[in-house]
Amino acid sequence: MTTRPQRHRSTSAAPPSDPPAEDRNRTARRSATALGALPAASATLLAGAAYAAALSPLPTSAAVGAGICAAIGCAAVTTAATVASRRAAARTAVRERAVAQELRLLPELLDEGMRQITAAARRVRRGETAEPLEFPAARQPGDGVVAGAPSGPAGDLTEAVRRTLTEAHTAVLTAGSGRQTDASLAMVRKIQALVLRALELLDDAHDRTEDPELLDVLFRIDHLVTRTQRAVESVAVLDGRLPRAVRRPVPLTTVLRQAAAETEEYTRIQVAPPPAGYAVAGPAAAEVIHLIAELAENGARFSPADTKVTVRAALAREGLVVEIDDQGPGLTGDQLEVMNQLVSLTREPDGEDGRTGLAVVARVAQRLRLAVRFQTNLYGGVQALVRLPSTLLHLAEEDGPAAHEQPDHQRAPSPAAYPADTLPLAQVRVGRREFTPAPPTGLSSAAVDRSRWGRRAVHTGRAVGSVPAPEPVAEAEDELFGPYPGVAWRADDGRAGGR
Amino acid sequence: MRAYAVTLGRTRPAVPVEPASLVRAAARPPYDAVSPEGLAAVRLCAGQALSVAELAALLQLPLQVAKVVVADLLAGGFLIHAMPDRSADGSDPSLLEAVLDGLRNL
Numbered sequence: 108m109t110t111r112p113q114r115h116r117s118t119s120a121a122p123p124s125d126p127p128a129e130d131r132n133r134t135a136r137r138s139a140t141a142l143g144a145l146p147a148a149s150a151t152l153l154a155g156a157a158y159a160a161a162l163s164p165l166p167t168s169a170a171v172g173a174g175i176c177a178a179i180g181c182a183a184v185t186t187a188a189t190v191a192s193r194r195a196a197a198r199t200a201v202r203e204r205a206v207a208q209e210l211r212l213l214p215e216l217l218d219e220g221m222r223q224i225t226a227a228a229r230r231v232r233r234g235e236t237a238e239p240l241e242f243p244a245a246r247q248p249g250d251g252v253v254a255g256a257p258s259g260p261a262g263d264l265t266e267a268v269r270r271t272l273t274e275a276h277t278a279v280l281t282a283g284s285g286r287q288t289d290a291s292l293a294m295v296r297k298i299q300a301l302v303l304r305a306l307e308l309l310d311d312a313h314d315r316t317e318d319p320e321l322l323d324v325l326f327r328i329d330h331l332v333t334r335t336q337r338a339v340e341s342v343a344v345l346d347g348r349l350p351r352a353v354r355r356p357v358p359l360t361t362v363l364r365q366a367a368a369e370t371e372e373y374t375r376i377q378v379a380p381p382p383a384g385y386a387v388a389g390p391a392a393a394e395v396i397h398l399i400a401e402l403a404e405n406g407a408r409f410s411p412a413d414t415k416v417t418v419r420a421a422l423a424r425e426g427l428v429v430e431i432d433d434q435g436p437g438l439t440g441d442q443l444e445v446m447n448q449l450v451s452l453t454r455e456p457d458g459e460d461g462r463t464g465l466a467v468v469a470r471v472a473q474r475l476r477l478a479v480r481f482q483t484n485l486y487g488g489v490q491a492l493v494r495l496p497s498t499l500l501h502l503a504e505e506d507g508p509a510a511h512e513q514p515d516h517q518r519a520p521s522p523a524a525y526p527a528d529t530l531p532l533a534q535v536r537v538g539r540r541e542f543t544p545a546p547p548t549g550l551s552s553a554a555v556d557r558s559r560w561g562r563r564a565v566h567t568g569r570a571v572g573s574v575p576a577p578e579p580v581a582e583a584e585d586e587l588f589g590p591y592p593g594v595a596w597r598a599d600d601g602r603a604g605g606r
Numbered sequence: 607m608r609a610y611a612v613t614l615g616r617t618r619p620a621v622p623v624e625p626a627s628l629v630r631a632a633a634r635p636p637y638d639a640v641s642p643e644g645l646a647a648v649r650l651c652a653g654q655a656l657s658v659a660e661l662a663a664l665l666q667l668p669l670q671v672a673k674v675v676v677a678d679l680l681a682g683g684f685l686i687h688a689m690p691d692r693s694a695d696g697s698d699p700s701l702l703e704a705v706l707d708g709l710r711n712l
Contacts, residue, residue, distance in 0.1 A: 306608075313609050313668035317625075319617040322670050326610035326617065333608055360642055361607060368611030 209265055216242060216265065220272035227279050240276040240455045242269060273455055281347065295342055302336045330373065337369045340397055341467045353393045356386035356501040363418050363429070366399035372407045381420035385427065386501040391475055395495065398471040398479075401464040402431045402491040410435030410488055427500060429493040434486040443481050443489070450479045475499060609671050612643050617670060619677030625659040625669055625712055626705075628688040629676055640684060643667065643675050648684050655688030659712050 220240070227237035309329045316322055343349065357365075359381045367376035387395050399418065406416040410433040419430045438446070448454030450469045472479045477493055484490035631652040640648065647661050656664075662672030679685040 310609070310668075313671065316668075317670045317673070319670065322617040322668075323615075326615055329608055329610050330615075364611060364642075365607055368608050373611060374614050 209262060213265060213268060216268055217272070220268075220276075224272065224276050224279055227276060237280055240273055242272075270453060273453065276455060277452065291342075292346065292348075295339055295346075298339045299336070299343075302332055302339060305332045306336070330368075333369055334371065337397065337400060340393075341401075341463065344394070344397060344467050344470050345463075347470070349390070349393060354389045356388055356503070357392035357396075358503075359385040359387060359420060359427070359500075362387050362392055362396050363399065363420060366396045367403055367418060369396070369400040370404040370407060372404075372412070375407050375412070375415055376403050377415045377417045379417060379419040382422050382427070384503050385420075386503050387495070388499050388501060391499045394471045394475055395477075395493075395499070398468050398477070398493065399429060399431065401468050402479075402493065405464055406431050406433030406435070406489065406491065409433065423494065426494055426496040426498075429495065431491040431493075432484050432486065433488040433490075435488040437483055437487045438481070438489055443483065446481045450481070609668050612641065612667065612671055613674045616674050619673045620681045621677045623658055623673045623677045623680065625657065625662075625673070626709055627658050627676070628655040629658065629661075629680065629685040630655040630688040632683055632686045634683065640679070640682070641675070644679050644684065647672075647675060647679060651685060 220242070223238065223240055227240075230237045306329070309325060309332065312325050313322065313329075316325070360378075363378045363381060367373055367378050370376055386392075403416055403418055410416065414434040416434075417430075417432045419432075420427050421430065422428075445454065446465060449465045450472060452469050452473055468479055471477070472493075477495060479494075480492045482490050482492070629651055631648050643665055646665055650656055650661060650664055658672055658676050659669060661667075661676060662669045665672060665675075667675065676685060680687070
């Protein structure tokens with residue numbers, strides 16, 4: 108048996124005589140644990156070395172040398188682990204052969220991986236586009252190398268090594284893109300500023316016309332500029348930057364609707380009223396909007412034009428889940444798996460297959476630690492699920508259209524749920540008077556929506572200067588919407604008659 | 607929210623609405639089908655009549671967009687027209703002139 112001579116090398120793990128079965132099992136378990144811990148350490152090492160290789164101003168060889176050293180270190184540990192895992196799996200000859208074969212491929216995998224990463228680092232240093240990472244064909248299933256083998260510790264290890272190599276490769280590419288785009292960052296900022304200016308001008312133009320046809324044209328331009336904004340933001344996101352600066356929490360309704368509005372076929376995106384009272388923390392909101400927009404657009408693009416894409420949010424343990432459903436022809440299990448791997452960054456994007464959107468989703472999901480998953484829905488189309496952890500959410504006493512869903516006042520009643528500095532106060536000037544609607548209300552959220560998106564300053568005076576100020580708005584709201592429903596709907600006893 | 611998203615691109619009111627049209631909340635609660643802007647409009651009009659122009663200002667919506675929103679609410683029965691006081695003589699030229707001035711000032 109081939110394991111015999113090797114066993115003496117791993118002295119600590121191997122007792123001199125055959126241990127009882129129970130001991131062997133324990134050893135096997137321990138080996139498996141050790142193998143599980145190994146990749147994490149080596150991944151850090153490899154990624155660090157590769158990153159250094161890409162960033163270092165020193166000659167590439169030195170930095171890449173460090174990476175190769177790391178790889179060799181990894182290989183060495185792997186060899187030691189090989190012994191242990193072989194022992195653990197040596198209960199049957201067949202299984203042992205499979206494991207051995209699996210493990211023999213590892214050095215080749217590592218060599219090849221590091222060769223490609225080194226090459227990628229060189230190309231990145233020269234400012235060229237790096238090749239995507241490709242693993243040796245011998246590891247692909249179906250070529251009869253290891254029939255049904257990559258399970259158990261050996262398979263886990265191989266998988267971990269592949270993951271590690273992929274991460275290291277991604278780190279190299281990321282570092283490279285950082286170097287390359289430092290110059291273009293200024294350009295991105297400039298475009299963003301121009302886009303914001305265009306949107307401001309459009310706001311102004313919207314206010315100046317009651318002509319439906321002209322407004323229609325303005326809407327089309329507005330939509331195009333908004334999509335331009337999103338495209339520029341995608342560049343920023345892929346570059347590891349925030350799409351836009353937002354400080355205040357954004358109501359979940361606004362997040363979902365804005366995401367829908369930013370897609371190409373926004374009229375096909377149907378947003379169901381989300382659970383009331385939730386807002387997404389400011390810094391995360393822009394990215395969440397961007398991510399949901401990408402997913403909704405993806406859904407719309409790959410489904411018939413006469414179908415809707417629905418966006419829903421549902422409460423989950425420790426957060427919310429946003430579901431984006433399309434009614435397209437759907438994807439096979441393999442295709443879904445590829446997409447899931449792409450968004451979880453466990454697979455290297457091919458670069459030229461039009462999956463920029465997924466790359467953006469992956470990047471945002473990674474930054475915000477969101478779980479994103481694609482699966483088949485009951486329409487036969489694709490359902491994208493996004494889990495928003497509660498750390499990104501604010502719960503506020505905010506009345507939305509969905510408020511009726513919780514008639515028994517289970518929503519958090521605390522006004523402190525919305526910190527004062529994040530309160531979306533809408534200061535509206537009416538005539539010569541000013542009042543501040545009691546927040547948070549539909550009015551205030553509508554107002555913050557607009558200020559939030561870089562909108563104009565409040566303009567009102569001229570339009571309503573000739574009418575009295577509707578001062579009791581806040582009171583009326585409280586009376587009507589305080590405990591709701593089950594309150595008298597007081598519609599026709601107001602002051603209107605005196606007007 | 608961009609203005610086009612509020613009306614899903616629609617620029618024509620579903621029912622005729624003028625900037626000076628006075629509306630008030632109908633005696634029925636809004637349902638889920640009402641957009642956040644529509645809900646806010648209904649709230650503002652609860653217990654008092656407001657003109658479409660006022661609503662546009664309060665909601666910070668372009669006037670034409672507010673007209674579309676209000677028209678949807680009128681069509682859905684969430685808002686109703688608040689009729690002006692009929693006791694005044696509608697044919698009084700000075701009143702008509704005052705109304706015209708008011709409209710021009712909008």
